[in-house]
Amino acid sequence: MLNALDLATRKMWRALGRPVDLAGDHSWLRAPMSDGSTVADGWLAAEAAAHGGEVHENAPGGGLLHDMNALNGPEFDATRLRPEIRDFYERTSAWRMEVWTGWSPAFWLGGELISRLFGKRVQQLALPMRPLDVARGMDSRIALIRDRDGQQVAAAWLRTLRSTGEYVYSGCYGRRLLPGAAGPSVHVAFPLESGNVQVFLRPQHEPDGGLLLRSPRGRFGDNGAYVVVRDRGRTFAARAPIHETFRLYVDDEGVLRTDHELRMWNATAVRLHYRLEPLS
Template sequence: MHDLLLGLGRRLLRPVPVHEQPHAVPFEAETAVVGERFVEGLATRLGGAYTIGAATGLMDDFNQLRSPIFDPTQVHATVRDFYEHTDRYEMRLQPAWHPLARLFFIFFRSTVSQPIQQFCFPVSQAEAAQGLGSRIDTLDVDLDGRIDVRAWVRVALSSKKPMYVGIYTVYRPSGSAAAYISVGFPLPDANLTATLRPSATPSGGLLLRSRIRGDTTPGDYLCDAAPDEELRVRRLSFLSERIHVHVDEQGLKTEHDFYWWGLRFLRLTYSLSSRKVDD
């Protein structure tokens, strides 16, 4: 079933030269399963030094996002620390589904997400309460001591299977006034890339959005790299995301909202707490 659904999705793709979609994160699963050891498999294909559970964050320096329209110093120090030292944080998750979306996703998860071990979001509070593990896997392809690939792996502690595997990059278009976070989610012979533009909220929070009026770069893209290096891609105009990372009286929190034609169908609320560095 998952092969059929993914195949139907690829029929929607249109050929686009690679240079026209430089923000796409072109990592695909070459097998039918993505799995929590995706980066280890990537290391086998590309070579280099693979580290599981590296002592690092989603980026080395939050200032990588600095641009004429975004000042990283306006974001709370705890939010910046989370992005630079993601490995030091543990999380609790609360999902809030639109009722109809939840029914659809139960079917989708059993037929697609679970077989390929990607996008296995919890469908109930009870399931989420069983716990969520988090780690950063890295790959240094050319052995120069710098990380070339970093993937955030979140694993359901009850099943020991990944909720999702996302490869995080900072994308800065030539001549653009903005820098973006692009997250590539590997799929079998395909990839879903979410490109998000950062902004600071008045209270020091970080807002990441995949849909911004007047900016055509942010978005959610389904893409597939063909053997001839042509990138087939389709912007999923019906899908958009909004992530708010902030500090309140209870500590560091993240609300990750997913929208279908502007209607929110899922909110994932993460409560984040710092753990001991030597855990």
């Protein structure tokens, strides 16, 4: 029954999408997929092998991005960011987080169904539905994916509920230059069975040294969210009506915080807030 539901979902996204060539014109959409229905961290070894390299678990000081300067372009300069924000992205494993979540009533039931039918079962994208779901905290670990030359090509950010050990997110983080874009984007891929969800976030620095990451509305090939599925030897991709905003800033007490808003079309579905603190 549930396998049929997964298959039906892939068929739906195939119908909504367009054929893509991940080895050619659409290589910007190449990202890890899961071979099985349970995702968790099972995709890591295959992704490292695709780069001819290895996975480095719990690398000391491992970060989502090796160097924030890799995002520099005509519209973004990493040197204008607060040092705390740069340190968080470049040494993510040296930070811990507290999370608060608040769903819009109009989207709560849909979020609950997705969490029960997909998220918790496949151990991927299981967004917390209630504030108490994260009352005991969320554990976070970074696994670096390095190529045959030992260079970091991506990082896995694996977040689990401390109370249950269940996966909330299993994401592959890096940088990606979109077709025709002036500068690089932050690229996040969430592997799924025979597919993935990808988000391309445009970086902006704010006057106070904060960081704004946005996945706005746009055309195919622009920053935003995409669903990619593999079906009968072919690959299809479609833009998804998901738009996210992350605002990282340091508050008046010197605490690094993040406001995260996820919208469906133009309506806010869920807001999350993160308090980020260095481990030492």
